[in-house]
Amino acid sequence: MYEIGICDDGENTCSLLEKYLLKYAKEKSIQLEIKIWYTGEGLRDYLSNSGHLDILFLDIELYKLSGIELGHFIRYKLDNMGMQLIYISGKSSYAMQLFKTQPLEFLVKPITFEQMTESMNLAIKIIRKKQERFEFQQGKDHYYVSQSDIICFESQGRKIRLVTTDGIYEFYGRIKDVIKILSDDFMIIHQSYIINKAHVRHYAYETVEMENGDVLTISQNLRKQVRDGILRSR
Amino acid sequence: MPEIVIRSITNLFRIYLIFRFAEVFLGKQRRAKWMTIVIPITYCMANLALFWFFHSAWINVSINLLGTFAVVWLFTESFKANLFVTCSVTIINICCDALVTSLFVKYVPGQGYNPLYEVMTDFCILICLLLCGLIIRTHEHAEQGFRLSLLSVPICSIVTILFMIYFTACTEKGFIILGLSLLVINFFMLYQYNKLLQSISKKYENEMLEQRIQIYSNQLNIVMQSEERTKALRHDIKHHINELMILAQNNKAAELMNYLSKMNEALQNPDEIVSSGNMEIDSVLNFLLHQAKEKLPNVTVNITLPEDMKHSFDIIVVLGNLLENAMEAAEQSEKKYLGVDIYFQKGILFIQIDNSYSSNDSPSKALQKTMPAVTGRPFKHQGLGLKNVQRIVDAHNGSMEITKESYLYSVKLMLYMPKSE
Structure with missing residues (x-):
């Protein structure tokens, strides 16, 4: 089972991604546990209290605590290098700071099921390698x-x-x-x-x-x- | 024995001076390090051995011409540039030789003389080298600086002085005057050569600037168009919200979706193919990919770059040259496909440009199309296509690979980017 997080201040984006993920899980016959946050602060609190995620879909332009800050928090404060970070954004331009958090992928809204499938395949392939x-x-x-x-x-x-x-x-x-x-x-x-x-x-x-x-x-x-x-x- | 030692040392020093001359004319040497050692030593040994065995002035001159040509070959692949440099360096050498022998020894063609005078000749050549360094201020575009009118000066000078020496058609005083005159004429010729190189550089700079202005104005247009679209939509936003509310109230989901996708379309600028946020890279890619999309039905673009990427000028030259080559080859193919993938990860910039090529082309011909050619295209004016790309790849310690599949050519390269602090 994989624990997946979605953090985006757009409720519709979250539910669309959740829908895609459920479809993906059914197609691939894998179990997913999906958690959703609409604010960066909520996600930060969850992770601070030893919450675990395998894959995180993270919006770059969050209202207060931005995706860049959260990425840095995950990589450098929590020292979590194993979580697969997939950034989502309405724009296709990214700051150099984002690249320093070693993201797996960047997805531009509106996200299609095919794009999400490709990112999920890659993330799961990397996670499976952990078992070697x-x-x-x-x-x-x-x-x-x-x-x-x-x-x-x-x-x-x-x-x-x-x-x-x-x-x-x-x-x-x-x-x-x-x-x-x-x-x-x-x-x-x-x-x-x-x-x-x-x-x-x-x-x-x-x-x-x-x-x-x-x-x-x-x-x-x-x-x-x-x-x-x-x-x-x- | 001491004579052989002094002769060998002066000979080696003279070859070193030829090496330095080539550096003044052509910049850094481009061959493997071992060649830099093997060629001068072989040249020196051949020179000494042939002089010892034959005592023939013509063999002496021939081996010097060949040796100089081989040394200059370390610096350039262009035959014409090599011929010009070899002749210029040779005439300076011969003139210095003629001056010293006329002033101090009774010279018999083909016979040796006190090797100490060779030290004086080397000293004379060294002064000419310094003078040459003062005259020739640039070696950029040296490969394009070849002109027959310029080459004729050292060639005619060589023929004249050799004729005078070996047919003893001149007095010693005559030799001094002739040697000095030919040196002056050749230095003036080199002065003109330097002017020519500078004007070629200026021409390229101007063309590059014009090209950049064209690219930036294109990008400015794109940005303004996008702004206009956003403004127009914002202006009518109340109207649109009203329309959407009515559709929602009436549960017309399909029509609602249709309306929204039209609004989304209105926001999209078809000319804005790339918006990585890096102004310079966006400009070039939008400019070139716009042309590509007009000519090619299958263009895929995938770009993930930081906005504040360093060395964008180098990246622009790389992309410009590769895309122009790929677009040209794809246009002549049946599939008309161009794929652009640019990605930055862990301090490395990856670029992959794929293009289809015509099945009528033999692999080598198709590769030539993908490889550099001197044409009138804007980016080609900045240098010589892929050669320029390779230069930039080398400067970034990167690597480039060209592969060919059944219908697809791929140029794949990586550049190390310094860490931004």
């Missing part, structure tokens, strides 16, 4: 972490430092063996680093800034390969 796990051994204990929670792997001598959204682990291994068992969301950028593309905040030619603020260097001989990889995966 990475297994490692620490001493005699076996650990499992969701691949989507992994930010990066850093090789430190014979050990590998595994940085996830929940914390840092260490295990013995080699980067070139680890990459073989990971999904194609992962990419080697240096002989000591593997990154999860889904957790990149900003790409530059020489460096990659991860969501946790770490800035990792792309090794000189891999820069072209990384760049072409990004272009092809688009």
Whole structure:
């Protein structure tokens, strides 16, 4: 079951999206729990009180607390990088601030069922990837972490430092063996680093800034390969 | 032995000077780094070896011409530009040689002389290089600056001086006068060459400005039209509300929907194809896509860009060149399809332009249509189509890929955009 949020000050837009979502759920035979807010404040209160959402349709031009502010609140105050943000707006022009909240999609009103279906398909595909796990051994204990929670792997001598959204682990291994068992969301950028593309905040030619603020260097001989990889995966 | 060492050093230094001359004429070198090392060393070794074995002045001149041509090739792909630079540099070299030998040694064609005089020749060439750097102030559009009238000056100079030297048709004093005169004539020619390049630059700048004015005025018209439409609707809003209320009271849902969609249509400006909020990018895309929509029935546009995108000028040049190429190829095809997808994500700008191409075209011919051509189209005047795009892609450390499917050409590129603070 997926928890979906809709936050828009237009009641009709909310009910139209809800109608589309119910139709989508029926067509795809999936269960959805839909929550609706007409103000940004209501949504903020829900999320502040540990409320969970998998996907959020968020209006950019909300009356008081805007979509941009809410996006920042979700990503930087709540540190929630897993929620799939789909912005909705009456305009097709967007501020740079919006792009910093790593939205999945932008939908322009009037929204069609086809557009919503496409966005939902993509969001659900990403969420499903969360179920892929990475297994490692620490001493005699076996650990499992969701691949989507992994930010990066850093090789430190014979050990590998595994940085996830929940914390840092260490295990013995080699980067070139680890990459073989990971999904194609992962990419080697240096002989000591593997990154999860889904957790990149900003790409530059020489460096990659991860969501946790770490800035990792792309090794000189891999820069072209990384760049072409990004272009092809688009 | 010390003679060989000095000769090798002076030879290498002279090749370095030729390298610097090419830089003055053509800017940065464009080939792989290893070529920058291999070509001058091969040139130097070939020069020394052939001089040693044959002691022939003609072989000497030929190898120098070939070597200079190879060094200049590191800087340009254009044969004409290379020929011009090679001849200009060669005549300066020969004149300096002639001056030094006439002043200090009794020169026998093909025979060596005290290598210390070669140091003096190199010094002379160095002074000419500095002078050349003062005269030639631009190397932009060097590839388009070729004129036969200009090239004839160094070529005739080379022929004259070689004739005089190898048929000993002149006294030593005559050589000094001839060498100096030819240097002066060639420097004047280079002065004219520089003027020509500057006027080409000015011409392009003017054309670009005219193009920008045309694009901006088009965008201004679009904005004004949109404003007019909104104003008109706002003016009649009471009337419309009244109409809508009546329809609602009478439960005429279908008619209500119809009325609303007409109101929505009235608000839409058909000329405003793109409204990303980035004025410069919107202007160019609206201008070009408007033309595309007139000629092509299948145009899809998908743009998600931040309003305050940096480096919009670079993006405009990229979009302008790619779209013009794609539109031209699509227009001649059966499917007449153009797809534009522009997206900004995580510090990277992705651009994908797809177009159909004519099935009558062989892949290479169709690719040529997608690739750059020197035509009279506005964006092409800014440079050489895809070459300019590649230059911008390189400047942003980006990447570009051109692919071909059964009927579709795709140019896909990504540019790293610096973080806006």
